[in-house]
Amino acid sequence: MRGYFTSSHRAAEARLGDVHTAVLVVMGTGDVDFPDPAAEAHWIQQRLGGEVLLIDGAGHHPHVEHPDQVAKAVLAFDRGAQ
Numbered sequence: 001m002r003g004y005f006t007s008s009h010r011a012a013e014a015r016l017g018d019v020h021t022a023v024l025v026v027m028g029t030g031d032v033d034f035p036d037p038a039a040e041a042h043w044i045q046q047r048l049g050g051e052v053l054l055i056d057g058a059g060h061h062p063h064v065e066h067p068d069q070v071a072k073a074v075l076a077f078d079r080g081a082q
Contacts (some may be wrong), residue, residue, distance in 0.1 A: 028058025
């Protein structure tokens with residue numbers, strides 16, 4: 001369990017090559033799981049391309065906290081990715 005809460009990108013980075021689709025990174029700016037949620041989102045974006053959506057004030061579950069905002073962004077992203 002201790003490894004789950006580390007800030008290392010090693011495990012995620014090992015799997016990024018398996019992603020072969022358009023990516024929308026959705027993060028809450030108040031996500032306490034990350035010291036800098038925006039930096040995390042952009043770290044993923046830099047490796048996969050795609051887009052970043054930062055939900056101001058949302059925590060670790062922005063899709064639950066701001067479902068309308070996230071749904072609207074996902075639908076717009078999906079239309080653009082087709």
